[in-house]
Amino acid sequence: MKLVARYTQIADDFAVPDFPSVVAAPTLLLWNDVLAQQLNIDVACAERADIFAGNQSNSNIEPVALGYSGHQFGHFSPRLGDGRAHLLGAVTDQEQQLWDIQLKGSGATPFSRGGDGRCAIGPAVREYIMSEAMHALGVPTTRCLAVVASGETVYRQPPQPGAIVTRVASSHIRVGSFQYLATQGDVAGLRALADLAIERHYPEITTSGAERYLAFLAKVVEKQIALVVSWMRVGFIHGVMNTDNTLVSGETIDYGPCAMMNKFDFDTVFSSIDRQGRYAFGHQPNIANWNCARLAESLMPLISSDDEQAVALLSPIINGFAEQFNHAFSQMWAQKLGLDGEQVGDKELVSELLTLLKTHQLDYTNTFNALTQSLQGNSDIPQELTTWSQSWLQRTSADSYFIMSKVNPKLIPRNHIIEDILQDFTRQQHSPILNEYLHALQQPYQSQVKESWTLVPKNELNYQTFCGT
Template structure:
């Protein structure tokens, strides 16, 4: 049963849709309708994002917003569809995945002229659900809301959260759980797996149509290149390399870097079993389904490059009619991915240490500090923040007390570091520059779980508090001091789940 008329759609003319993806041929997508929800209730609505998108919600109350973003009203101009895509999941190729629990309402152009998808997640089964219920449990919806908005505040490219709605329904996972719908905003939902879907079928026409669509939508600068499709591939690779370097700089582990979870736009997408590091460990894995550590913290750059290789395979016929030349061009992009990542990683971590300019020993300075952190079981976020305070004149114990296992080599490292950052800036200037890139507050795993646990019983107060605090991650507001504290041993989250 579907429901799309509890409120006349004319009463909710919020969006000005221009749906370019819906105009692609039918093999790119399937029509979809959201399922009925017994009692939708608005949990949270992102008013600031709505204003950026140019949505007119001034006269729309929470009940109507719940109906709309709970999928119970199809707004004027929407063309709900589920997108087709394939993907490598933990290295194994599945030729058909698709939106099994999400639908694209349509596309809007924001006040700055940027195009965005508006998608409902957890809105019910689609043609790609493969016997699944298409629903989302409350926990994964709240997790995605928290982390995606935390990313926005940290300045890391990511999809955004527009709304979260409780459906009043229950969904069966390991147990019966309350259901919810999440409204995701993305530059687009085109993935590496979207290209793979058509390439696996030998549908070169669709691959080219999709590539043309991507160039028009995301990489218009590629259109005038000698080889537009090679230029597009190069730009996609560069964005992904820089994105993954940003993940590492904030201690983030995506958890499920399958090719269907890699957005062509360069945004972070799908916050399922993701997590932030507490103590630094490059081999750290949280995802319950990543049994072999494929997507561990330090493995993410290599996996990103592997995913780009899969995209390049799809595009080979477009790169050059001569297969050997096409392979040579693709391999050049893969090499460039590594070069871009290494340069971006070093620049980000050098800034975290307060290093300006380029020094031949800077990479060693960074890696030595990370190794000391690893051996000392030091908290990733707090250690870099403490180093920012030490440069401003705080006692060295501010830093050393964060090392659970004392590291005798830290004193020598600090001497090298002090010598390297000796520039013309004052101590307060250095501290301010370091604190601008070293957050004080991240979306700690145990705090996310705390918010979810309370919300399951109807208390959303901590969820709201956490979202609001994470909007200012570089501030040290006394009212959020408890949210900056690492977990006690009994609070540690060692496993995260995809929520499907």
């Protein structure tokens, strides 16, 4: 790999040089050949396990662990950082864009806070499957290049085989990255980080001074809205929307306790550590707004030396989040129902449908797919929606099927199937259904889907996800 260094010039203690810990017997389990080609990564098969376990390097770039802060479930931790991850550097893809290459589960770092720095095989494989599925669904996301078994035991509850996952991201600049520098009062570091984020993600911003960083915040707000709307379009629940898991690029990061919503309910929570439902499916927009407000606080020194003036300039951007989100959210529902244009009564039409979905505990994905296919005579409208559908059909047009078929997937990564695959990997480091399932997940809007992959188990009320750290 031809790697270049990233983040090392931002500030002291921001990108700390640190090498991955050697593992006993690395074995390559998963390799994303398509992504490797896109990123011009040409690593010999025999070397992949060692390189992407962190046992050896084919680059003279020194790995680093990144520092960041984070509001975790609303509680602020000023020093978090990469406690089990090493950024190897960045590669240039075929479009001349830089992409971070990071090992996760590669050993303890100066930010580990007493942890072992390792990752169990289950969470590593989950991140690979979920990130690739989200990419195919059209949701902005980090991706996975490889999963390597470490040949060692990770002591969790219960002890499990260990693994290292290679994450690819357009950057690892988090809201928590700005909080980290702001907490230290490092204005020069804040400016350097903001300029790097603008250069990488928002090069259209060409202004200077306060206007430059106000424009940056506005772009981040726009991207966060687009991201959360994409999540809600496909029924994704992130589960741990802390500020350290919020990228300013607007990409999904950290697939620890994530899950997909089956039966529709805005209050759906699967994460075992989200006991108050802070990150429930329907709360995600408010949390994204809250996280953007924390970014605004961190940017204050770049806006004005007068705090009151800085707040006055930043507040309209944060206060405008709700209106922007509601507009994007309404557009999303219109697309899912194939509504061309906006008419009086559309909001009531959507609201009535969502009430029926919750009341009758209908599956979110299957219901919208059934509505889509009914326009082609390929599916019956669910009986519970027969009366409602009479009003809906009056709002459809010749273009409705085309609109709906692009946004309503036939297939999502179902929680129980993912769990079966993870159990297979924990027992035997492979799963007999993974290749076929991954292939199907990469074509979620296509016509041929196994019926068994669309069924929802009856006992999902007991389903929980765990962060995997």
